[in-house]
Amino acid sequence: MAARTLVQKIWDAHIVAEFGDGLDLLHIDRHLIHDLSGPASLGKLAERGLPVRSPELTFAMPDHTVSTAVGRTDADTRAGRMLVPALRERTHAEGIRLFDLDDPEQGIVHVVGPELGLTLPGVTVVCGDSHTCTHGGLGALGWGIGSSDLTHVLATQTIVQRRPKQMRVICSGRLGTGVEPKDLVLHLIGEHGADGAAGFAVEYAGSAIDSMPVEGRMTLCNLAIEFGAKIGIVAPDDATFDYVAGRRYAPAGALWELALASWRELASDADAAFDREIEIDAAAVSPQITWGTSPAHTMALDGEIPDPESAQVPAARLARSKALGHMGLNAGDRLLGVPVQHVFIGSCANSRISDLQTAAQIVRGRRVAQGVRAWVVPGSQAVRREAEELGLDRVFTAAGFQWREPGCSMCLGVNEELVPPGERCVATSNRNFVGRQGPGARTHLAGVATAAAAAIAGRIADPRQLAREPADG
Amino acid sequence: MDSFTSVQGAAIPLQVPDIDTDVITPIKRVMEGAEAITQYAFEPLRYTPDGALNPDCPLNQDAYRDAPILLAGANFACGSSRETAVWAIRALGIRCIIAPSFGDIFFDSCFENGLLPIALAQADVDALAAHAGAGEFRVDLERRQITSPTGETVPFTVNPVQREALLSGRDSIERTLGREDEIADFQQRDRELRPWVYELAHV
């Protein structure tokens, strides 16, 4: 057989029927459903009198519309009142496992899937959410779908898909101390554009990926969609298998041995052809932050905002100067020292235990600056429990952070957890689009350490600097 | 779903790159229901911060009222998977979007909603946009060809299966349900090969 890429191998293993010209009917192994996009499609299916084809491969949880306040109920937000009971009712009627608001496993769908061992190497995962690419961090083929496709998957457990072009991003070297996978991917998007990988599935490879912990690989794959790719993936290796082993829904015993043997085949063949290859020297990447309203509007944390005139396409120049207007910034400004009113540590990009540990290292023994509203929103109940066992919650609350319940929270303004117009937020989430955190909100995307440092300093600050100064505690 | 064979009319030049689906349908409006989704489609571009219609936005200009074609910038409709973006654009009367590149999820969703997305080189989109406002364009899916007001024609490619779906207006769910035997066969074979996918512990 001809040499194939990792994506092609997984793709081929899921073909139910071929329509020609790169369009295939693929089997879906895991369908994840959430409160925002699930109820409408479940309702559509019921309207058509169709049952859910494979409820045993479908898993649901509320995350987008729910409040993350301690003591919350699903009645606390307008959207939650509408959608969470609908999700509950429809999943119950269809026999779909729901991790409800009071379930000890509830959380953001892209955090919970991997953590429960629902996401496995080599499986296809879809969800009515564009960040389903996150699951690629475990070597799964995951992508986001719209509501028509969502209904299609519910009805048939398959999806009609175009075979994507193949891109490999080789990350050589190793990330420096204090530089996060988030910085690497923001840098990549900054260099190659928010459509740099449009139409491609992206495989991340190279020494920086080999040495990257599995949670970091999920962060990297999470922002594949911000790079224009529906799919991001890392070949599974021993670190992946260690991560998956013993998870609640992961195979065990003889099944585990069988699975492992098959997963070891999941790598691009040495002579597999990619339509495009990009190399990036991970060692040269420094902490990054966005200055504008596209994830491609990224700069070095200690750099200066580039001149919009430096953009190649005229339309991009205009977009960049509009973005500066929205952000209340000027070309040539430094971001270091710019006052912030909000800090959000959370979202499916950066809310796993390793992220909270990174943040806690900066925060420990320090205080959140006056006038800053700083939140830590763990990605799941499991992350929250583990953090509490490690005492991280006390590090955060002692500093003046709010320690909240799992959910999407300030990543997306649908749960009434907003940044007010004109105010500035450093966020560890993945989108700085106009209106994403609320109308008029000014969002700076960054890694966890940079967000934590901003909370302490009350302005955009360099965590490496802070790490050198002694804390009192 | 409505079928699509061809459309004729004005083309709106909106060549801003990276217009994301949060801009096309802001989440606040999504939660307010179908009417708000349409009324506030492209809200940050179509409205000024004080809530008035922005006369500078081509979507608001008389010349492009009821135009069925949108000439968009690169990476059009990137971001969130929300299909409301497709619905809002359809509700504005648009049936065809021509852009250098699209958000992948949006691109596929268009075909499920009777909307034709066409990817052309930036220079070709620019050339078409140069004639926007100068008369009627025609997009012919059967012949896979765009005709500009000056009579110039530009060919485009479209996946044959997706083209067929648009031409017939047939729902993909119906088509796939007709393949239930193949799906059941696949699952049966696959269960032998990868039993761990189907036999989950502790469900």
Ligand code: SF4
């Ligand atoms: S945390 Fe943000 S990006 Fe992730 S699933 Fe929720 S809304 Fe989407």
